[in-house]
Amino acid sequence: MPPTPSVDLSGEAGWLPFDAPSLVGESLRFVSGEPDGNRFRVRYYRDEEKHLHARIWFGPETGGPPGHAHGGAVSAVMDEALGLAAWAAGYPIVVGNLNVSFRAMLPLEKVVTLESRVVSAQGRKIMVHGRLFCGETIYAEGECLCITIPGR
Template sequence: MTLTPPDTPPAPAAVDDGWRPLDAHPVGRTIAAFATRSFVANDPHGDRLRIRYEARAAAVPHATAAQPAELRAEVWFGPKAEGPPGHAHGGSVAAVLDEAMGLAVWLAHRAAVAAHIEVDFRNPVPLGLTGRVETTAGPADERKSSVSARLVGPDGTVYGEATGIFVLLGERHAGRFRGGGA
């Protein structure tokens, strides 16, 4: 006896929206290597912050106003990110937004450091939240770029919003931010 398989609806066609792991992008590879050391991203299996960056490539190596390379992230706030009981420390939220903005500018233009950031904490972040960080790097002039980022929950709740001015590293900063640790 053969059974007629039940009607199964066709699987929805996967939508390729262009987002890839950060290290799949040529510039993103350098950034991803940096992020293995950074304060925010250096403990991908830890209990504080886990973050995974993704890039959407521009068709050209450097972003233009028409075709920027974009960065976003998925982030998890673990039990050791606590600030107010049961909720994430504002500094952890600010750090996540700060780093994402810096990496967004790096991806879109070149390596940069924060000169000025502002953060609005819109809603308390419950520990255990997995949220999405969205960034928008503005166009750059010779020395700086404006950028913004926000942290959004799976239900669309906006937890934090940030804007920043990031100074693009150039000859005048030679050696200043290379580091290497103590």
């Protein structure tokens, strides 16, 4: 399948581009490793409060129900972005538990926004929440229990 034409993943006013791979390395290649591919296209940003945001395009190779993204594709994006939100906040982590609540079917080849934030940090446990949306439609919400990596 030839690559799909370019997709606008521009951020909002006040968002600054965030170089996620320079922070966590090659671990991002599963979701955001092919910026011009037909699976996912992701661009990360941070706002003035240092919260992580993303613009994400779900391409035809993320298909599940006809014309819509597969729940596993949505979950993979939530895993990457919520874990990355913890890293961006200064917590080197692995994901211990990820809960995704699907709210609406996500049409393929649509650009959506993911916003995430660290909501608590207690010892080695970091809790991150996020939501995937476009306009007033929320496609998924997630909460992620992250565990800091000892010695990092």
